[in-house]
Amino acid sequence: MADAIVVQGLNKTYKGALGDRVAAVVDLNLRVFQGEIFGFIGPNGAGKTTTIKILLGLLFPTQGSVEVLGAPAGDNDTKKRISYLPESPYFYEHMTGYEVLDFYCKLFRLDNAARKSKIAELLDIVGLADDGGRTLRQYSKGMLQRIGVAQSLINDPDLLIFDEPTSGLDPIAHKDIQDLILSLKHMGKTVFLSSHQLSDVETVCDRVAIINRGKLVKLGVMEELLHIGRTVITFSSADQSVMDAVKPLADECRPEGNLLRVYVDSEDDVTRVLEAARGKAHLVSVVPQRQTLEDLFVQIVRGAHK
């Protein structure tokens, strides 16, 4: 099965205000597999939206190649199989939710009967079945986002490109969208998810790419990226002699009440610390630590800025 997205040596530069060239994306290489949820994260101005626009054929690469579902980016036939939800989508405010979806259905050349049933189905999926007759002017931000999601599902796409799909949503709507993304994966769809909600990305994505200043700085399977090999060993009834014995072996020692937490970086150090404390303190727990995506992200981005 071909990859859903293949980006090779992608470079994109813009003309700056002073006539110079400003690099938005630098030598980006990516492969998104079919059926996976792929997280694409980075700080503001990292080049995420530029990359997404290139995938959609809205922008053109300065250099490099981009294939989406086996065809060059922007191919009109391929667009029948993909969908896009932009960040804070705006639709024609004078239209009702129903009319907006009807408009987008027409862009897929659906006939009257197909449009009617599709719109009813979509409004139901996004929880707006009772609000389809209201104009978008009367919609809350969350409802607009739901209409945005609905328009992205019209063509039953194979690849969905979501840019900040949960931005501005209340917790319930947020959870609904998260569940929807997971259900899309179960249906075999590929989701390319760009979001600042790192907990969302961590929860739903199989793999993640971190981009900073246009460059890919991390790419991998979520589990592998977030396991840092650090372990925390907790002792109780540990006196100063235990502290003195383990301190040279540990990355960090932290007394907390009657507990002593010892942080070590390798499995060998775990064994050494346990040996050093044997018979001198009670072992409470040995817990391998897992980094959060937020920790990793902050560490990478701050590291790059230093």
Add this chain to the structure above:
Amino acid sequence: MIIWSIAKTTVGDAMRKKVLQIFLVIAMGLIVISLSFSQTLTFSANQGSTMDLELVKSFGLGLMALAGWLIALVMGVSLIPQEIERRTIYTILSKPVKRYEFIIGKFLGAILTLAICVALMGIVFVGVVAAKAYLAHPAATSIQGAAKQGLDTAGAAAQKIPVIDANMLIGVVMVFLQFFVLVSVVMMFSVVCTPTVNFFLGLGVYIVGLLSSTSLTLANSKDAGVFVKVFYTAIHWVIPNFDKFNVTNVLLYPEMPVGSIALYTLKMTLYGLLFSLGAMLVSIIIFEGKEV
């Protein structure tokens, strides 16, 4: 289906622009108020008869031209930039919509909006002219055949004044055609320019277009150098000749030699269509390579 959907959406969006609604309402209101205009500057529905009627016709056609000009500029300058700014273009072009379909849809929508605006003003204008004609000489008016009898017996007490003046309908059509061309030009600029730049470009093109005959005269001047000749000739042919659409005097005084006004209207329709088609083609070519 795609082009028509985009056109319909464009009309709905444009007609809800407050500024466009204000221009339209003010223009229609002023046309209605012109019913009371009189050469003698007194409120009168029947004083001055034919002179008053000419004043109403002249004022109405001029006002429609002014409102049409404002509507064409205000609507046209933001057609594409607004779609980019509001990001609606992203959800549209990420669907299986070809770029030329989007541009043609926007063009069609803009022209339909202009047609609706001019039609609304035109209906009010023709109604006001009819009312003025009827009020001026209720006993002497006739709907059919009056135009043939004309106003050649000016000053005669029993002159025939047509209630429905076909020339005024042609005047409305000419106003539409003139701004149909301007909308096309402005929309072509809107593919590459910001609304503010586009507004002034559109304004410039319109003014130069109104002076097209002058540029031709300058090009044909005996004293003109080669560069001046080429420059003014190019301006004359590249920029639409908006002056040709201004036929108010001919319509008001049909005794002037105008040839066949219907034929002239047809000729100007083709002229407008050609220019608009050219502008649309250029827009499509530019937009195919434009990053949004």
